[in-house]
Amino acid sequence: MSRSPPASSESSSSAVSVSGSSPSRRRASPPLHSTLLREDFDEVLESEVFVDVNKLRKFSRHGIPDEIRGEVWKYLLGVEKSDRSNEFTQRRARYESYQDIDKENVEVSKRVRGEVNRYLMRTKKESLLDPHTAPDIFEAVICAYINCHNHVEYSPALISVCTPFVITMQNECDVYSCFERLANVLSESSQDNNIKKRVAQFLSYFRMLMPELYNYFEEEELDVSEWASSWLRYLLSKELPTPSVLSLWDVYFAMPDYIEFHPFVCLAILRHLKDSLEDLEQSEIRSMLLRLPKMNISRIVSQAYNIRSEIQIRYSATMSPRS
Template sequence: MNHDEEETSYLTDFQEILQSEVYVDLERLRILARHGVPSQLRGEVWKYLLGVQQADRSRELSSCKARSEEYDQMDKENSDIAKRIRAEVSRYQRRVPQLEGKENVQVFVNVILAYLNSNHDVEYSASLVALCAPFIHVLDTECDAYFCFEKLMQAMEEHFLNVSLKEQVAQFMTLFRCGLPELYFDDEEVDINEWSTSWLQNLLAKEMRFENLVRLWDSYFAMTDPFAFHPFVCLSILLCVKEALEDLEQSEIRTMLLRLPLLNMEMVIADAYNFRHETIERQMSENGEL
């Protein structure tokens, strides 16, 4: 089977699941989505994976209508924050041509303000633009982009309540030191805290090339606990760019870690599974020796 035939077959597998008349098989959808979702179906698949769209097809029309009505009622006003969002979107669009266009700017403003006005404990930060962007790109409607974005933000909030960011950074540093000791930056000029905090806090939304990010999130949304897997992906990325990093000066290293090059995501994800497997084995043997 050649590459085109494989792609057609893969697309057909997704379409079979999504076109089911009674019930969308979420388990099968998750298994397939871990290997990436065809771009033309990504929006629809993400809605199911994130629980925005229910698997029961008989409730589809009524739930779509209810979502749309709920979103229409939301407050999307705050002129000061709207100005800050527009400025950040303008910077973001220069880096991500997939989201160019004035019409997208207003969608960002509406979605982020609807979220902030519905969650008064959340403060605006520029990272919300990068976290929201994949949904605006892959979903057909502003309403669906909002509800998928909200699902991700809720999951992230829950995760950080259980494990603080400080703890996650400390755990990642340990993982980095054990997994890639030859690359571990002992040099004070490369502040591990700075880039690893952003990598862990924002699921690489700010650092990754956009096409890599949406591919990674296909796998994350298909997992039951993507946050536990995420540090291994971060480690895997460091392995991928290891040779390039070893040739760079300190200031260049920082730049590369905050603006990652194009990566082979299939390899990154496969290596992340290997790192996780090795870490579990190492922990088991250490526990056995105690």
């Protein structure tokens, strides 16, 4: 079930989707901005001695070209080291380590395959996954993760968190390494007491910034903790359309504090959808919050920065001693 390691540095750098997209299917004349952006990334990635991750972070904030997203993410997540002097040795060691992991887990395998098949059926027209290869990759990666992290219980949300890596990376070992990095961060930030505090803080901000919408949710007896907890736990991987998740995570992985920044993105989404949500009834609101529409992530992130500044100013004014 495992994939063989890349034979060379060059082949491992080809971050093509598992859907089998080929260069010939790309647009013949990409926009000038896209061309310049790709050239910036290529200049950094093609360095023979040292990959400047700080430059990759800077460029990634404006989005990463689809065909190199997987390669860039590996550096942003720390899976690939910036020093390339021992690159092949490190990759070989990572591959061999992954090969040694037990990937057999009958109960988890059955649940993973069921969830992946349901996901593929639900997203048949717009799915970026290859239905022939994706189930095997999900099964191997998630079973390996569960077997290596005994404190983690299987959740269907793991499929959503893993999906962007399956889409952007060809090599199963790379999928596992990046998924493990992110899943560990999310697991740590979602410890029982911590997630309760994060949800409470988020709802406090929500009430302060958008009292009309917050009160409307209460009038409609919407279970706020249901959607808010999921939004905060899994970086909107369950709720946003996959292309929007990819764009959002480009920005997040370029940040040192994306877990702390994430609630402001969630608030920006609520503000963006406010008028639409206020026209809906309880069941319709719930459906929209659990299946968000595609949106302009750049604008959402920009709005999130504004919201964070707005909240900081309000709290500073509240905490300032009165004259």
